[in-house]
Amino acid sequence: MSKTIIQLDQIDVTFEQKKHQVQAVQDVTIHINQGDIYGIVGYSGAGKSTLVRVINLLQVPSAGKITIDGDVIYDQKEVLSSKDLRAKRREIGMIFQHFNLMAQSTVAQNVAFALKHSGLSxxxxxxxxxxxxxLVGLSDRAENYPAQLSGGQKQRVAIARALANDPKILISDESTSALDPKTTKQILALLKELNEKLGLTIVLITHEMQIVKDIANRVAVMQNGRLIEEGSVLDIFSHPKETLTQDFIKTATGIEEALGKMVKQDVVEYLPQGSRLVLLKYAGTVTDEPMLNAIHERFNVKANILFANIEILDDTPVGEMIVILSGTDEGVHQATQALQVAGVSVDVLKEGDSL
Known part of the structure; x- marks a missing residue:
């Protein structure tokens, strides 16, 4: 069993602004295990970046307790000495959206800057x-300057610099937000590789559930400074409880966009009596079963697949379909029940002759 490397317990962060208080983070508890890729998702202003800056005390909390790799670095009663805090911070690397590279220094000099106080020759x-x-695939760019690099290459330099002091934890604060989709996937693949090769614990801050879906194994969702949902990526994507989480997932999977286009199609707009437009969600071994063939054979119900998507989340296949089920009222009802018994989530989006 993996040990807990980051423990944030009952964290509050309150700012004073124009004679009134703003609670940026409210009573948040998060425990992150060694080797996790942990995504923290939320829209701008959710408090996610403020929360993550608490991990290395770049932001001192108003209340709560912070434990990093077994050492309490803050609990209001005592704070680490400046010397001990500097040592602890070396265990935590950070990368950001805008790279923060020194324009007048070469790639090698930018990375070497992080070793200034390392004691190395x-x-x-x-x-x-x-x-x-x-390690980050930039051996041939050591003497280049940042202006000569693409956005993805600049972020690789920033990653190399963040790894210079052999950290146990890497914090990525919206580090792919300034990159195009192809480059984003390349950077995420690099982070995944570093996680596996170095045993690095990665904390991802993002407003995109797609990024979490691509590489994280656990996810927390924040809204208005509060933690509203937390769990494995598989659990969150399979059974999201909160409306905000459901909205994030619809965007990440493409289901929202697909539905928006489908409702304008004649086959959906003029759905016949006895038909149902349904959203099917399924995970694990259920994805191996010919479910729609089975309901056709058993209940004489036809399935018109309008949209389908299957992905691997945390080594588990997860799928979803938008389907029109057509047959007798009784047959469609029985087919819907049979799907649910088989472990398929069935959400009826529209019934024939209904608005």
């Missing part, structure tokens, strides 16, 4: 920088 620093650039 000049030769050792050079060797470490070379290894880090090799």
């Amino acid at each position: 000049k030769e050792e620093k050079a060797a470490k920088v070379a290894n880090l650039l090799d």
Whole structure:
């Protein structure tokens, strides 16, 4: 069983603004295990970036307790000394949306800057920088300047710099928001590779559930400074409880966009009597079963598939379909029940001759 490396317990962060208080984070408790890729999702102003800055005390909380790799670094009664806090911060790397590279320094110099107080010799620093650039695929760019790099390459430099002091934790604060979709996937693949190769614990801050879906194994959803839902990516995507989480997932899976287009089609707009437009969700071994063939054979119900998507989340296949089920009223009713018994979630979106 993995040990807990980050414990945030009952964290509050309150700011004073123009003679009134703003609660940016309210009573949030999150425990993150070593080796997790942990996504924290929320819209702008949700408090997610403020919460993550608490991890290394870049933001001091108003209340709560912070434990990093077994060491309490804050609990209101005592705070680490400046020396001990500096040492602890070296265990936590950070990458950001806008890279924060020094324009007048080469790629190698940007990475080496993080080793300024490392105690390594000049030769050792050079060797470490070379290894880090090799790790992120930039060995041939060591003498280039940031202006000569693409956005994805700049973020790779920032990642190499964040890894310079061999951190146990890497915090990614909207680090792919400035990148195009193809480059975003490449950076996420690199983070996944570093997680597996180095045993790195990664905390991802994002407003895109798609990014969480691609590489995270656990996810927390924040709204108005509060944690509203938390769990494995598989559980959250299969059984989202909160409306905000459901909205995020609809966007990430493409189901929302698909539904918007389908309702304008004649086959949906003029759905015949006895037909149902349904959203089917299923996970695990259910995805291996010929479900729609089975209901046709048993209940003489035809299935017109309008949209289908299947993905692998946390090594488990997860699928969803938008389907028109057609047959007798009784047959469609029995087919719907049979699907539910088989472990398929059935959401009736529209019934024939209904508005």
